[in-house]
Amino acid sequence: MRTTEHALDLVAGKPTLVSRAAGIVGVLTAVWRQHRSRRQIARLHDLDDRQLLDMGLKRQDLNEALTSAFFEDPSSYLTRASRNRANLFYRGMRHD
Template sequence: MRVIDQTLELDCAKQPVSVSARLAGILAPLAALFRGYRNRRAINGLTELDDYQLRDIGLTRADIASALLTSTFFEDPSPQLTDSARRRWRLSIFRSYID
């Protein structure tokens, strides 16, 4: 028997996808849409806070307005607010080292 006549059967075939994995794949976009809607409602609730309360959590009214206006209805604006608060916190830490 020649070397080229020998073959090795590898089980590289794609495994069948389970029903739960298919269901999760279908429901994941719906869950993300619901999460974005819920976060958008919570961000709208932040507009009722006064400036001192917003400053305590590291935000300004401009941050909230920017996050709501720059994201589409289907996007979650909360990561933008998180980034704004973290940038402001890092800047305050940097300023405290300089002083």
């Protein structure tokens, strides 16, 4: 099938078998990635508070990331929390 024909099928609203399969695979991949991220964040609980603070995190950040909505990416929450804490540190407003 040509690319233009495939694009016309998508615009026309007729999902092909390939596009449906790609959608299902995409959803399953996203669910697996979320599950794997949550498992890895749960392993961060084994670290002590000083080690977490070295990464710019607090235990509260881990708990909030794990209790976030299922389809929300918990690792992006931890990245934002760490960056915000680093910005506060470099501005001289350290909050330990």
